[in-house]
Amino acid sequence: MKIISRRYILLFFSLLLAVSALAFGKEDHVADMRRIFPFIPFDPANKKIEDFYYLVNSYIDYTNFPSISGGQVGTPLCIKNDPKLGNMKFANHRVWFHWGFNKNPRTFQPLVNMVEYNIKYGIIPEADREYFWYVLNKEIRKRNRLLMDKWAKISGYNGLVGLMASQRAQSNAFVTLLYSIHILGDHQTSETSVIIDKRSLYGDIYNAIDNLAGKFISNQQKAKSLKNKLRLVQSNPKAFLDKMEKEFTPFLYSLEGVGYNYKKKFSSLGYKLKSC
Amino acid sequence: MKCSSNIKAFVLTLVIIFSNASYTFAQSDKDMVIAQMNYCINSLTNIINNKSIVVLDHETDQLINNLTMEHVSNLYEIADFRGSLLETVGNLQITEEERNILKRVNDMKKDGMLWQSLSNALDPTLLLFSGSTKSSKLQIGFMLLLTAARTSVEYKSDQHEQNIGELQSLWELRKKDMNDYIQLRKKALDLEYNLFHKYNLKEQDRLTEKNAIWFSDICKEPDARKRLRLLLDNRNTFAFLTDYYYHVGMAYIDLNNYIQAKPYLQEYISRYNKTPIFRYDEKSGCVALAMLAYDFTLNAIEKQKLIDVALKNLPNNGAALLQCVVTYLSDIKNAPKAYNLLRLGIDNPNMDNKDAMVMFSANMLEDIKQYKGIYTKLSEAVYSTPGLSLNSIIAYAMKDNYQNSFWMNYANLLNISDYFHHPWYGLWIWGNPVLECEFDIAITNKYGLNINDIKIYREHFDGEKLTIKQNQLYYKNGLLIDDIMNDVACFKANPNLMYLFLSPLIEGKVYRIKDNLDYGLIESGEFRGLSEYTLTEDDLTDIVTYCKDKYIENNNITALCSDEMDDCQEHTDTLLLTPPIIENNSDDILSNAFIKGKILCDFKGDSLVYTPYILSTEPRDYIQVVLLGPSTTILTFSLDSKDNKNAYLYSVENGGKIIFQDLKSVSSKIHAQLEKLEKEKQEASQPSFLQKISLWFSSVFNSIGNWFANLWNSISNLWS
Numbered sequence: 001m002k003i004i005s006r007r008y009i010l011l012f013f014s015l016l017l018a019v020s021a022l023a024f025g026k027e028d029h030v031a032d033m034r035r036i037f038p039f040i041p042f043d044p045a046n047k048k049i050e051d052f053y054y055l056v057n058s059y060i061d062y063t064n065f066p067s068i069s070g071g072q073v074g075t076p077l078c079i080k081n082d083p084k085l086g087n088m089k090f091a092n093h094r095v096w097f098h099w100g101f102n103k104n105p106r107t108f109q110p111l112v113n114m115v116e117y118n119i120k121y122g123i124i125p126e127a128d129r130e131y132f133w134y135v136l137n138k139e140i141r142k143r144n145r146l147l148m149d150k151w152a153k154i155s156g157y158n159g160l161v162g163l164m165a166s167q168r169a170q171s172n173a174f175v176t177l178l179y180s181i182h183i184l185g186d187h188q189t190s191e192t193s194v195i196i197d198k199r200s201l202y203g204d205i206y207n208a209i210d211n212l213a214g215k216f217i218s219n220q221q222k223a224k225s226l227k228n229k230l231r232l233v234q235s236n237p238k239a240f241l242d243k244m245e246k247e248f249t250p251f252l253y254s255l256e257g258v259g260y261n262y263k264k265k266f267s268s269l270g271y272k273l274k275s276c
Numbered sequence: 277m278k279c280s281s282n283i284k285a286f287v288l289t290l291v292i293i294f295s296n297a298s299y300t301f302a303q304s305d306k307d308m309v310i311a312q313m314n315y316c317i318n319s320l321t322n323i324i325n326n327k328s329i330v331v332l333d334h335e336t337d338q339l340i341n342n343l344t345m346e347h348v349s350n351l352y353e354i355a356d357f358r359g360s361l362l363e364t365v366g367n368l369q370i371t372e373e374e375r376n377i378l379k380r381v382n383d384m385k386k387d388g389m390l391w392q393s394l395s396n397a398l399d400p401t402l403l404l405f406s407g408s409t410k411s412s413k414l415q416i417g418f419m420l421l422l423t424a425a426r427t428s429v430e431y432k433s434d435q436h437e438q439n440i441g442e443l444q445s446l447w448e449l450r451k452k453d454m455n456d457y458i459q460l461r462k463k464a465l466d467l468e469y470n471l472f473h474k475y476n477l478k479e480q481d482r483l484t485e486k487n488a489i490w491f492s493d494i495c496k497e498p499d500a501r502k503r504l505r506l507l508l509d510n511r512n513t514f515a516f517l518t519d520y521y522y523h524v525g526m527a528y529i530d531l532n533n534y535i536q537a538k539p540y541l542q543e544y545i546s547r548y549n550k551t552p553i554f555r556y557d558e559k560s561g562c563v564a565l566a567m568l569a570y571d572f573t574l575n576a577i578e579k580q581k582l583i584d585v586a587l588k589n590l591p592n593n594g595a596a597l598l599q600c601v602v603t604y605l606s607d608i609k610n611a612p613k614a615y616n617l618l619r620l621g622i623d624n625p626n627m628d629n630k631d632a633m634v635m636f637s638a639n640m641l642e643d644i645k646q647y648k649g650i651y652t653k654l655s656e657a658v659y660s661t662p663g664l665s666l667n668s669i670i671a672y673a674m675k676d677n678y679q680n681s682f683w684m685n686y687a688n689l690l691n692i693s694d695y696f697h698h699p700w701y702g703l704w705i706w707g708n709p710v711l712e713c714e715f716d717i718a719i720t721n722k723y724g725l726n727i728n729d730i731k732i733y734r735e736h737f738d739g740e741k742l743t744i745k746q747n748q749l750y751y752k753n754g755l756l757i758d759d760i761m762n763d764v765a766c767f768k769a770n771p772n773l774m775y776l777f778l779s780p781l782i783e784g785k786v787y788r789i790k791d792n793l794d795y796g797l798i799e800s801g802e803f804r805g806l807s808e809y810t811l812t813e814d815d816l817t818d819i820v821t822y823c824k825d826k827y828i829e830n831n832n833i834t835a836l837c838s839d840e841m842d843d844c845q846e847h848t849d850t851l852l853l854t855p856p857i858i859e860n861n862s863d864d865i866l867s868n869a870f871i872k873g874k875i876l877c878d879f880k881g882d883s884l885v886y887t888p889y890i891l892s893t894e895p896r897d898y899i900q901v902v903l904l905g906p907s908t909t910i911l912t913f914s915l916d917s918k919d920n921k922n923a924y925l926y927s928v929e930n931g932g933k934i935i936f937q938d939l940k941s942v943s944s945k946i947h948a949q950l951e952k953l954e955k956e957k958q959e960a961s962q963p964s965f966l967q968k969i970s971l972w973f974s975s976v977f978n979s980i981g982n983w984f985a986n987l988w989n990s991i992s993n994l995w996s
Contacts, residue, residue: 130351130352130353130356131352133352133356134352134353134355134356134359137356137359137360138356138359141359141360141363145363156802160367161366161367162371162804163367164449164452164804164805164807164808165450165451165452165453165455165808166452166807166808167807168367215810216810257810257811257812258801258806258807258809258810258811258812258813258815258816259801259802259806259807261801261813264800265800265801265802268800
């Protein structure tokens, strides 16, 4: 009886949080990505990029990733359909994949708490704790590989395997930025307690900017200047995204040196770029 | 009641047995976890510590393809770590192109001295007819093969590799990947720490980062005495590692002390069998090879078992397979099994050191031919193996020459042109052809070529004395390193950058522009590897202009040039001629026509690596091309009688046997020469017309002289 009542409470909170989470829909996330990234929105030449924006949303929100349409938010299918883990209860879809793109979910306290809740109330035995993390990490690796591989192909490479270290860093930087734009969108809603904190998120964004600039000193100075501008507005996620809209594309176009001239690179691949 | 108590006792016994069994399983599970985690940490440390693309390739291959999951699949922490490991290492493993470079460099840096010693040690007569005790020569062969087999399993500080710019360049491109390997190792160390706490394991069985680095450093120490000293000094720190016993045992083997090595090697095998973490274990294979080489107390069954262990655990190691073949031949005396194993090795697409196997087959071909079925399959395997070296395919084809196949298919792999010229004395008067010091050699590039394994000599015989001058060999269109550095500024600033566009013909000296460079990708900066260098757009333009300008199409031919050797000694000495045996020859006169014994020889060069033959006393000029390897081949080129300009392959010699392109013509020439000599002899015994006239005149003068003498005598008598 006690367990049943707890389950109802959990369900109520789940619904409440789900409703509040929907306050920032997938089109809003994609609109942010469109305004910040240098590609002309809705241009047929940029279809792969547009699809990728939706794929990033799917990565973060959908149970049936890599589907980009008709996806449902909630517990990933790998957990939901697992005979040992299918009964586990989780409060909010944002507890999944909102821990930061390059982060270890086991250090993401909201999810750790929920797993421990399920163990504490006997929904899964303690012996299955490691099994849960094993299944989840497998899913994360699968999702990361798919996403990174897709962006590597968009960037003109054969895929993720065989990329040089700096090319991997660049690919990771673009994906991290798109991921972070989505999460910053979520930070503009009322429910932010089960997503990565802004401080860690900004850290990821600044690292991504450094990786895009690479080892050229002139590029590093430009990256430093952009980061300084962003730091001034980082208390407000919306202002941060607005600043990114204004500054990110000019920053990207200003980078130079072999392998870092993104304007030339994406133009040569046939994408239509914004003028600035 | 009694019965039920018996049943109870039986059930109790069963419970005890099963509980013990489950305990045993759990214990071995834990041991496996420790062994796997320690291996992963050691392997990642080797990658990080050795700074070598060769080590990176070998370790990643072991991690991805060899580490077994059988005993740890129900330990989700380990399974999770394995997932990360496979994901990261899979993304970072070397590409096919890099692997091809590694293979080519390995072929190039093969230790010529080692194969030469092996060739001496693995003499067919010695192998087939030696007694039960190993000769010292054969023992050297076993030791050399064991060393070669261990090279790919252990990492000693390899000075060769440090000097190979291409490998350094590959490593430079991989340097940044080390962050990912360092992260993986950190993850492995954290996981091991957690597991040790979870299972209450002994803390001294856990490998720390510091100790992992220390162990890796000790194991790559090239000085065996120092390595052994350090291993024994740190026994307490590393004794829990199974690999420790292997390395101590092998250090003793390096010091030629099998008695001390044996207990350590046995301990390694015993410990490894308790925690078999690989699908196959290369180190167990090496231990088996060491025992085969050094343990003289083994009987045939024990040897067979060790061969099985070696072959199972070193499935792609050519030196190991050769040692097993040699053991079958010399110790077990089972030649068909040996030759069949040799064929299996040559047919295995992943086997290394195939050239040595093919050359070994060439050396043993006389004996192999007895076993027709094996011989046919072996020949099919050899001729269909891609990537063999020119030296090995020619050696085998020459020895085989089935239905004249050598002359039909392999005699033209190497062509010499412009090596004679005819002096013109004006009007229509041309002199006899004169041997040039400098000439061109074109080699089909279907087969591998190491210019250091080819020696060229010009041989002149004037009827009495032999003059041999050694030539040097170089690539006709090769680009010299100094010129490259001067021509492209960004190559000078980034010395490893040039390896993206140039491949070495002679490491550190001569290079050529790679085939199939995508200039569009270079210009856009997207060419693989460019992103790792700090370059400007102008640098890319320089690179493209230079590569386009200097690129020479290969047309499936490697163009070489040969000219007189500089800075070499000249000396005169007597040379002992050892006549070769002519293959498939029934003409005794031809066989006995070779000049035997000592002959005066002028030699100019740095080393004479063949014994010349003299078949006729007529003056002649030859070009001798010596292809080195475990089976040395001597190609003799002579002046083409048709155009008097190009050379044609006159004879080929290998292992004391010689074949001529046109045996009939050689034979008829010898016969004609012998007839001529005979005639001259006969003519010398009968006076000629002029001699007869002079005899007549001398007899006339004699008689006149006699008349005057008689007259004088009469007068003097009167006087007296």
